[in-house]
Amino acid sequence: MISRMPIEHRYADTDACAHFLAEELGPDLRIAAPLGLGKPHGLLNALYRLTGADGSRSLRLYTALSLTRPQPAPGLEQRFLGPFLKRHFGADQIDPQYALDQARDALPPNVEVHEFYLQSGALLHSGSAQRSYISQNYTHVARDLAVQDINLLVQLVARREGPDGVRYSLSCNPDLTLDFLRQVQIAGKQRPMCVAVVHPDLPYLSGNAEVSEAYFDVELRPETSPPLFALPRSPVDLAEYALGLHASALVKDGGCLQVGIGALSDALVKALLLRQQDNTMWRRALVALDRRGATHALAGWMGGLAAFETGLYGASEMVMDGFMHLQRGGILKRRSWDNLALERASASGRLATDVPGGHYLRGAFFLGSRELYEWLDATEATDPDAIDMCAVSNVNQLYGDHQALAMLQRRGARFFNTCMMATLLGAAASDTLDDGAVVSGVGGQYNFVSMAHELPDGRSVLLLRATRQVRGGIESNIRWNYAQTTIPRHLRDIYVTEYGVADLRGKSDSECVEAMLAISDARFLDALCAQAKAHGKLAADFVIPESWRKHRPRYLREALLPYQQKGLLPKFPFGSDFTEVEQRLLPALNWLKAGGSSWRGRLRLLRAALRPGEPAAGEQEALARMGLSAPGRWSDRLQRRILQTALRRKL
Incomplete structure (x- = not known):
């Protein structure tokens, strides 16, 4: 310098x-x-x-x-x-x-x-x-x-x-x-x-x-500064929890973890905590989801079903709230040293536990809740070696002078990222729509996928919901083909949806198609299967197994409802920034938003508004929170009636 x-x-x-x-x-x-x-x-x-x-x-x-x-x-x-x-x-x-x-x-x-x-x-x-x-x-x-x-x-x-x-x-x-x-x-x-x-x-x-x-x-040094930008904590639904439970079985004790941000990542973190803190209930929930035993089979050699003893090391471009929860839950605790001799000794179990200088989390940037910022501050004060914030070149790639050390530190790595859509042949679209419009960006996703293929025991795991809500209905997020690609098919590895895990590494095209069909929503199986056959990527005599026909939201609800009722799968797994009244309002407002996205939905809303039904519990508090206790204008009275309809709907 x-x-x-x-x-x-x-x-x-x-x-x-x-x-x-x-x-x-x-x-x-x-x-x-x-x-x-x-x-x-x-x-x-x-x-x-x-x-x-x-x-x-x-x-x-x-x-x-x-x-x-x-x-x-x-x-x-x-x-x-x-x-x-x-x-x-x-x-x-x-x-x-x-x-x-x-x-x-x-x-x-x-x-x-x-x-x-x-x-x-x-x-x-x-x-x-x-x-x-x-x-x-x-x-x-x-x-x-x-x-x-x-x-x-x-x-x-x-x-x-x-x-x-x-x-x-x-x-x-x-x-x-x-x-x-x-x-x-x-x-x-x-x-x-x-x-x-x-x-x-x-x-x-x-x-x-x-x-x-x-x-x-x-x-x-301004005399006054606005508060640090803090992300609101997201809700997690049952489909996302199902995805997180499947994904959590792929994590190997003593390994390395990369996690992104969003509800899918929160679901994974919560599932890892459940695996650690209530292993019996975690296993039961996984059995309820994994009737075919496919996820269990992968866990047997790739991940694990037991609680974590050695713990995990975090190496993630983004440090988010999940790492804080994993550290507090006794999972994020495997330390690494920026010294090849010390790291080799640690990997072989020969390093004394009191050797200073080891960190259990390495990141390139952080963003999250105010609680995360307070935790980072407190951790620096009590354990300044624990968290290493550094250049992205030292997190998102293996190449350079640090390659031998980085590969050893990232042993057993599982790189979890989310994508928008995937094809039956294993390509992923994560940042761009079919017409080329950019939704977000590539960011570090390609970096982590390519690293997973270079590490001897590393795996890339892309998470996605099997379907998406669109104007007038739903669509499959698993497609035959898609115009834009973030991750090319030759780097295909593992995909996880709420219906299971597809391991595509080293598989033939027909094997990839079958594996992706096995984690698709049943409502789209026949169309996807027909497209694959039409393009010669699936045998003409292939028959969809009956067990795949149960890949529908109602079966997920039936499988996970007992665990939700026990409080193991809360709507807000890590607390909420919304008040209790606001949390009651959210489902009603989301229902209105979904219903208003198409003319059929608007027609249903109109019919429901004509007969809203009996008042719901907590309705007056909800109306007061929205400033609609005593509306004066006609437009405000209409908003009140629509909101009452949503609050009183039968679930």
Whole structure:
């Protein structure tokens, strides 16, 4: 690292800092900002305003995952989400204005925003975002960014003063900053001006995430900061729990774990905790789902049915709440050392348990609930070796000087990711719709799938619901073919739906087709089977087994209802950010949303509204929460009647 002078420019006023940067760097700003939590929205907004007000200037931003609060539609959605969003995010939360403007195609002509991963579905209909999207593997971003002549890097950081002076932690986002600045140096290009924007609540994580004061050129410490962006905790339904139970049997004690985010990942984590803490009930639930014994057979040689003794090591591009719950549940505890001799000794059981320096979780960025941020802070204070936040090149790939060590650390690796759709031949679509519209991005999925194929005992596990709700009905997420591919068929490995596990590695095309049919929804089996036969990928005399005909939602409910009634499969497995009244409202509002997506559904709603039935328990509290206790306007009275209909419906 080139020796650098301590910071000379310090600001407490965001606008003053923005004006200094604009004057110092000239009329053309080419900015790099971290994905997710590490983006300093206040400073970016100030630079965006300054550029938008002056047509002689330009701004080009390279980033990803621009987090914005949901923008509820008028009506019942606004009545429900408005008060919740204000309570959850805080009234002084700041959204990145460029993201709000881009969502409605209203960016100024002198501003460009290029992202390699979009907030899922948020920019699906934005022509600007779709045109400016850059399709990249996570590990290629720093390399490609180094040739873009970036002149400004801005990042949210944690700050600490000690005997050695000021230190910063890249905290939530060492992922690309470390790699990018290293690539710039290797390429012999001019280093961009680097701005540290201090947030008082950001957890200070040491290790690879810690840098000296000289790493930055400018420090901005605003007098006030909005709360850290915290994701609301998601509900998990029975189909997702079924998927999680199947997937949890594939995890090997003493192995390595990568987990993404969302309800499917929460279901997997909850199932792993059930396997650890109530193994008998976990096994019974799995037997109820796995009548054919297919998942049990795979667990026998690939995963396990017993509780975890050695525990798991986490190596995941994203550190999310699930890892916190796994550590608290006694599962995430296998430590690894960044020393090949020590790691070899640990793998062979020869390393003393009191050897310092080992970590049980390595990640490139973190994002989750406020509880996660508090846990990270507390863990750093009591066990600073436990969590290593580092460059994405050290998490998402094996190549480089660390390859031998990384392969040993990731022994028994199970890389869990979600996808939108899969084909009968094993390809996956995870980020793009059939017409090419980008929903999110490749991110690190390809990285983890390819790593799984390189590791001697690693496996890639892609999770997906067997069906999806669409306007007017449902569709299968398992297709004969799909125009867009995130993971090609030659990298096919394991798929899991609520109906089971399909192991495709090394299988012939006909074997892959049969395995994928075996985890499909029964309502689509005949059509899928016919397509495979028509294309010569399935024998003409193949007959669908009768046991597959039971792959329907009602059979899942029958299998898991006893465990739901015992409280083992709660709607919110890790607590809820919604009040009890809001939790009662959610099913009713979801029912209305689903019903209103087609003309047939709207007709059914109208008929039901004419005869809403008897008042439901807790109805008055629900109406009060929605501000509909005594509606005055005709439109409000209509909303009240529709909501009453949903609350009183027979389940």
